[in-house]
Amino acid sequence: MPTSSVEATTHAKLRDKAIAQLQAGTTPPSGHWSLGVDTLRLLHQLSSNPDKANDALKLLHELQVHQVELDLQNEELATNEQALVEDINLYRALYDAAPLAYFVVDFEGVIIKANFIASELFGIGQDHLVGKRIDTFLKAQDRQSLLDLLQHVAQSGAKHSCVTERDGATQDSRHLTFQADLSPSSPDQLLLACYECACED
Template sequence: MPTSINESNVYIQLRNKAEALLQAGTTPTASHCSVSVDALSLLHRLSSNPDNAEDALKLLHELQVYQVELDLQSEEVSANKQALEEESDLYRNLYDSAPFGYFIIDSEGKVIQGNLAAAQLFRVGPNDLEGHRIDTFLLAENRPRLLGLLQHVAQSGSRDSCVAETAGGAQGSRHLQFIASTLPRQEHILLACCECASVE
């Protein structure tokens, strides 16, 4: 019931705004729809008959109001779309430019997404993370520690952390601290990591 009342209020506000714009002669300049030729012909026929002229004018007014309502809604949709795109770009930039490594991991430990700092911590390219199991970047003896962390967080829904050592390479291994938490209403895990000085 409250939802239908809210929808009714929104419609009334929209109609009042359309009526006011029509009365002031300041309707939206870019109309996305117009009255069809058939509708105009019908209105012309109705208005030509004195008995129907008043009804025809009322109908014309309703069509004009409806058109302005559609234009107002279209403008609002466009504005909302732009705002969402800007907000999405902001969060994407924050994620990519963060000083810490961030991963989104599925329930099997596979990387769905990682930011630039995460790739740099493992000394791989940004595109070399997706689809790989996160534990494959660690020393073999450290893999159960990280996988245990992920399993614990997935089952408990709590936040937890551990320290594990990356696989070696030309530049040697490094110790990373991993902090894991579950994403709201999703089965995925958010994993943050940064370099630390020593193991637990």
């Protein structure tokens, strides 16, 4: 269905709903409205003339319908906004509380965002991870493998993974599996999931 037809149908439904609420006396609680001076003057002129009194009533009715339509639209926008806020909070909670380490990095491996498990994995606060290159947390011989993974995914657009070993300078070294994918929201960023694996040397 063409966009114009969809818009017309949507507006017709909105108008029908507004008229039904006016007739039933169930307009939204936000339906407090006032008329401008020019509109009041026009309504007064029309209603003062017996031949045009009916036009005044029609105009007033149209104004009422239009105001209720606006109130209904505002209610719908507020409801949608609240739903979006709830969704964002849910996904933020899922991201931060996930059992896997999640990172958002650029194509060079610079960390843009990291969740709580990521900070635990490398023993550094989330805020301190941002701006650091993720490969610096790996053993020197494995750093290029991760950078190659990022370049491969950036160029091919296909998900890919690699196994590396965390640098054990300050902690026991452990094998890590990185899975990379393009970010659906930012074409110059990658999503990385990381978890410890029981790989043997």
